[in-house]
Amino acid sequence: MTARFAVGERVRVHDRYPPGHIRTPYYIRGKSGVVADMVGAFTDPEDCARGGDGLPERPLYRVRFRQTVAWPDYAGDGRDTVDIEIFEHWLEPEPG
Amino acid sequence: MADGEEKTPRGYHDLGGHPAGPVDRSEHVLEPWEKRVDVLCGILVDRKRRLMTIDERRDAIEKLGEDAYNSLKYYELWMAAALKLVLEKGILTRDEIDGRVDEIRARLGLEAGP
Numbered sequence: 001m002t003a004r005f006a007v008g009e010r011v012r013v014h015d016r017y018p019p020g021h022i023r024t025p026y027y028i029r030g031k032s033g034v035v036a037d038m039v040g041a042f043t044d045p046e047d048c049a050r051g052g053d054g055l056p057e058r059p060l061y062r063v064r065f066r067q068t069v070a071w072p073d074y075a076g077d078g079r080d081t082v083d084i085e086i087f088e089h090w091l092e093p094e095p096g
Numbered sequence: 097m098a099d100g101e102e103k104t105p106r107g108y109h110d111l112g113g114h115p116a117g118p119v120d121r122s123e124h125v126l127e128p129w130e131k132r133v134d135v136l137c138g139i140l141v142d143r144k145r146r147l148m149t150i151d152e153r154r155d156a157i158e159k160l161g162e163d164a165y166n167s168l169k170y171y172e173l174w175m176a177a178a179l180k181l182v183l184e185k186g187i188l189t190r191d192e193i194d195g196r197v198d199e200i201r202a203r204l205g206l207e208a209g210p
Binding site: 028050 | 105150152155
């Protein structure tokens with residue numbers, strides 16, 4: 001498995017809303033964060049949900065987002081973060 | 097989002113960020129039927145049989161409808177989704193399942209089901 005992103009790299013979640021079984025939470029699409037960890041490689045749940053074999057396995061990352069990014073009206077501490085496990089095909093390098 | 101791409105609305109199962117009350121952190125003891133559903137669903141997706149995938153079951157749960165999703169218990173959702181897939185995939189027929197339920201009811205001395 002070749003991982004496209006390294007720990008510490010800034011990434012953006014695709015701003016996409018396809019049908020089907022999608023494990024990327026709705027609220028985080030289009031938001032930017034930083035790769036906190038590599039979780040491993042797993043079969044693609046979107047393909048498996050359609051009856052496919054999910055291969056090739058896809059890298060899964062733990063991506064850390066500021067709560068103020070996830071929720072524009074977040075009233076807590078500005079340093080608070082949320083970690084979300086996101087597959088590589090849902091990530092792109094942060095633009096700009 | 098790319099131009100012209102259809103935007104699927106947020107699913108009723110995708111709850112992150114919705115207002116919610118306090119989290120019940122008390123231990124939840126599983127009932128025997130819940131453990132059976134867990135084991136049965138594990139057998140349906142294991143590598144030996146591969147009758148379905150965990151993701152197919154999750155997808156089926158997301159398609160049971162909002163009312164079912166909000167009213168059924170956790171393992172009831174698993175069971176309803178697995179049953180739907182077992183029928184769709186032709187692994188068992190409705191008659192086979194109903195026949196077996198009747199057989200068990202008779203053995204336990206219960207009245208026939210609805």
